[in-house]
Amino acid sequence: MIQDAKKQLTLWMMKNPPWTNVYGLARSLIALGTLLTLLFNPASVFFKTQNQMLSFSDTFSLFLLFPDFRYIEVVKAVCICILILVVIGWRPRLTGFFHWWISYSFQNSAVTLDGGDQVAAVFTLLLLPLTLTDPRKWHWSPYEASFEKRPLEPYYRSLCWATLTIIRIQVAMLYFNSVIAKLMEEEWQNGTAVYYYLNDPMLGLPDALHSLFDFILQSKLVIIPTWGTLIVQTIMFCALFAPKKYWRLILFISIFMHEIFAVMLGLTSFSITVSGILVLFLVPAEKTVALNHYNSYFISYNFLNKRKRRKLYG
Template structure:
């Protein structure tokens, strides 16, 4: 029996390469989302004093290792733009073995030290941490490239990387499971009216023009079906790793459409980009690489040059009449 288990484990480790552009695209989206949050939010906003916390950024205990705490006081703007620059390098896909640790440090620094963050920032820090076994064992120059022969032949590294995929999927599945099951304790989600309140809330709901368009639907019995569909979709996403690949291919665009709706109705752009990355980690098989041939061809094709200006024809000199002065 133990021999059989060992053979199965070895076969699992020897399966498709875990180092593909699937996790590469996910980490690019997550890094760009955090970079966008920092680039478009001034430090006085991200590190604003809140009730009970007047001294910001938060630098007590382990938080002292935060990027926003290691620089001298008063250098928050420098730290913010340094973080943006580092995240852009991460998003480029260059040297995952080096930038993986940088990604986690910047993401967890924002989560630790800032006072005005959301759940997406926490998810980004967790996923960057769980991707470390993947990045530290990835010897590629770019996370868009095919895996190297040396990496493919290294069984311990493959075991670490494939185990990281399992942990990542369990984490994202747990997020969706908690999001779905936790709503069953809220009366408005159970009776089907939650979307009415969420989408029409003047502070966090849809923009006024969109709320007016949605009001007839949200005021009808259809709102109950829409509300319950959110619960079912989140529960389905949580069960994603247990489903067949064909069902996961259906769930992935549904999850993306769901989060696009959150971006449109609630304006949570960075949160949605982070969840796009999380959905890829959850539902996309890591050996089904993304094909970017069309994008590469479009980028490489010669751009039409503006037509040169027509040459000016030489104008024959005309004799100018002169008047003799006598």
Template sequence: MRSLLAFASFLTLLTTPSTSLFQPLWGLGMQPVCVGVNSLNWFCLFGTEPWSKLLACAVLVIVMSGYVPQVTAFLHYWISFSLFNGIAVPDGGDQITAVLTLLLIPLCITDPRLNHWSPAKEVPDRSKWRRGWALAAVLGIKVQMSVLYLQSCIEKTSQTEWATGNNLYYTASGVFGFSDPVRDLLGPLLENAFGVSLLTWSVLVLEFALAITLLTPPQWRPYLFLLAALFHAGIAIFMGLWSFAIAMVAADLLLTLPLTANAFAPGVALRPFLNRQQAQGHTEQVSVGSP
């Protein structure tokens, strides 16, 4: 997840010209605006020259490599915060990356490994406080993503285009919609009343399903992740929002991965706790039923 978030920001910085990222905005002036807490913005301290972007990209490469997450977590958040609050046209992917990299800090600073790609280590009894902080961070991210999808679904249903099932038709034909080749390819489907309604409402259904992921059986969640990944891959391919799509896939990965999955074991898994509780419950039942 950390590597995907870093890769999304890396793509934005590496492939977008500085003249496009840092532009004057009406009523605000040249971006970034270096006042208040934003005076600590990476691009306020180091400037908006190409070398500053390359230096930020180098830090993101280190984050993607996985080394010393206890230190790079802070640098990752700094760059994510700076990107969202420093460029002229940030998107939702930049915003969610800034939020998630902040929530990942407790998980990273309690990680006993040198590299986040390394196998998980067993947490000794004297260090179980690490598990508590890590679980708090993971649960915080899961709740954050559930609320995000729920809000997105509710907001969409209040708009006429989404409620009537015509939104994708207008999106495809808009200025920031599909490219001409994609529009030509999907034209027959999007101009069909049933087809465009089915596609439009399926987005709402998927977002609601992702919003209630934490209430679903764990065995369903890998399939929810697959649907979410395909959905955001479509956004990347059809609308060109690659960094947004990559950031959302990273977030969906942690949202849908059950806490009892092997990816969290044994360092931050709930499985040992649940097994212990089940064992205690069994013991209590035997004790109560014994003479």
């Protein structure tokens, strides 16, 4: 019986490569969150100095390799270029490590952080087994049959599917821990926590939205978004055990909740990053995201192979 199960699992893994555009989309979203943070904020916001000198770090941070602050903008520009390559999906095997190093360095060196930066640092590390074994030029491309002839292909697939399972468990535990931590606080128990969050002078609603939602915050209706958040996050944890037919609905609800956070609390990069890990959690990794029309146009227009280029352009 065990041998039959092992055989079926092996056949399934060999039939379904883990390197699809599902994990590619997740990488792009995670990188996009960090990219927007670096692109629209000056380095002085994140890296504090004394007499224009940065303190040396023993955390192997990319941003603190050079002590003089004037070089930080150069490092930042290099990171932005690498993140753009990750977002467009070029050479996962080459960009995967650098994506993690940028995320890790930013999380360990920057002063102003939200939860998305820590999420990016953790999940880019967990994605390394997939990126380092991905032979494709673009992570949007289908997995070619010729790749299956690699000598270590069965071991690569076993490692990557195990990694994706660990990632799903990690995402589920992230929300489980979030729910448990909230339930320990009286404000979440009595349904008033959202009132305090949205009235916080730093994190709260902007003035335009505050006047629009003030009637909810000042009434017992505030219980709905407070307990609603707990209910949604509990459902997200339970999705670890849910049949795949419910994943799409849970994904929609989860992303909708995080986009509300983005609009109301200004957590844009956080919401984009979390959307990336939700793709890993709630989209079957063996499937292909329906980007076929865009992919066919994009590939035919931009990524013609050398033979076609010679034929067309000489």
